[in-house]
Amino acid sequence: MTLGVPKTRAEVKDLQLLRQLFLDAPSQQGVQDYWSDDRLLQLYDDTYARRIAWKWDAVLADLGVRGWTPGSSISRIIDWGCGSGVASERYLAHYASVSSPPLLVSDRSARARHFTERKLKTQNTNLNISSAPPDTIVTEPSDLVLLSHVLTELTESQFEKLLGSIEKAHCLVWVEPGTPFCSQRLIQVREQLKENFAVIAPCPHQRSCGLINSNKDWCHFFANPPGEIFQSSDWMLFAKELNIDLRSLPVSYLVLQRNKNALAAQSNRVIGRPRFYKGHGKFLVCRADGVKEESLQERNHKADFKTWQKDCFSVQITSAADSD
Numbered sequence: 001m002t003l004g005v006p007k008t009r010a011e012v013k014d015l016q017l018l019r020q021l022f023l024d025a026p027s028q029q030g031v032q033d034y035w036s037d038d039r040l041l042q043l044y045d046d047t048y049a050r051r052i053a054w055k056w057d058a059v060l061a062d063l064g065v066r067g068w069t070p071g072s073s074i075s076r077i078i079d080w081g082c083g084s085g086v087a088s089e090r091y092l093a094h095y096a097s098v099s100s101p102p103l104l105v106s107d108r109s110a111r112a113r114h115f116t117e118r119k120l121k122t123q124n125t126n127l128n129i130s131s132a133p134p135d136t137i138v139t140e141p142s143d144l145v146l147l148s149h150v151l152t153e154l155t156e157s158q159f160e161k162l163l164g165s166i167e168k169a170h171c172l173v174w175v176e177p178g179t180p181f182c183s184q185r186l187i188q189v190r191e192q193l194k195e196n197f198a199v200i201a202p203c204p205h206q207r208s209c210g211l212i213n214s215n216k217d218w219c220h221f222f223a224n225p226p227g228e229i230f231q232s233s234d235w236m237l238f239a240k241e242l243n244i245d246l247r248s249l250p251v252s253y254l255v256l257q258r259n260k261n262a263l264a265a266q267s268n269r270v271i272g273r274p275r276f277y278k279g280h281g282k283f284l285v286c287r288a289d290g291v292k293e294e295s296l297q298e299r300n301h302k303a304d305f306k307t308w309q310k311d312c313f314s315v316q317i318t319s320a321a322d323s324d
């Protein structure tokens with residue numbers, strides 16, 4: 001894995017400023033275009049976007065576990081707010097061999113659109129790719145729309161406009177930071193669109209979200225970064241300079257598809273990170289009848305506990321006899 005670590009103080013400063021923009025939600029809503037040059041996009045793509053890539057990999061792997069595939073009726077992929085194109089990059093890495101309809105990348109920044117077009121064309125030489133400003137996009141019933149890390153930058157009216165412009169699509173795959181703000185926004189999207197869409201993930205049910213009125217818990221999960229980065233001096237330097245905990249990759253996400261019978265519902269999904277104690281664990285479990293903390297005895301789930309301590313992204317409690 002290569003990483004274009006920041007090599008100068010100026011690059012570190014650029015990354016710090018970008019991070020501030022991304023972290024300071026919602027005060028950054030409506031922020032002006034910040035992609036000042038291609039070098040900044042490349043720096044972003046080599047660093048923050050890699051961490052976003054690992055979130056996408058976890059989400060797309062979860063969709064695979066649920067039996068979801070893009071389906072042959074998709075005739076166009078749209079990467080909305082593409083930045084350096086990490087959402088479509090990961091999508092193509094997972095599904096290009098299954099289906100490869102034309103890809104349209106969109107961002108208010110023309111520089112970002114062109115960067116993404118160049119990058120993805122180099123990575124996928126046969127790709128049919130084009131770009132367009134967001135205002136010109138009208139979704140069609142056979143579109144699949146990818147959205148990634150855009151929510152914190154949109155004003156209320158931009159957010160509503162976006163929902164209006166994507167609600168005709170066939171499918172939405174939306175990945176955001178695992179923060180209370182982004183979780184609440186995605187819950188809002190879910191509630192607003194679920195009349196016409198099936199909820200594919202992460203929810204185990206189609207009813208109203210059990211966290212809609214919660215001010216304590218939020219819907220988020222933790223993706224796993226690849227183990228190699230902890231052996232990489234580049235990543236260690238990046239983490240130190242930017243004061244980032246590389247182990248923590250919180251993600252909120254939502255996958256909606258127009259076909260109401262898209263997939264069989266799961267019975268439950270564990271939210272966030274389980275808490276492990278001597279001999280037992282506590283799990284915040286989402287079920288159709290709501291979100292509640294449940295306790296499991298380790299002796300009844302020895303192998304699962306071992307797995308979940310390493311990877312808690314896609315935890316489901318499988319047996320009804322589990323309520324210890």
Ligand SMILES: C[S@@+](CC[C@H](N)C(=O)[O-])C[C@H]1O[C@@H](n2cnc3c(N)ncnc32)[C@H](O)[C@@H]1O
Nearest residue numbers: 081082083086107108109134148149150153158
């Ligand atoms: C944090 S970056 C995320 C980029 C990419 N989707 C990713 O996950 O790495 C947010 C992107 O949204 C774009 N953006 C912000 N406001 C926008 C708007 N109103 N319309 C279209 N794009 C917007 C920015 O230019 C930027 O490229």
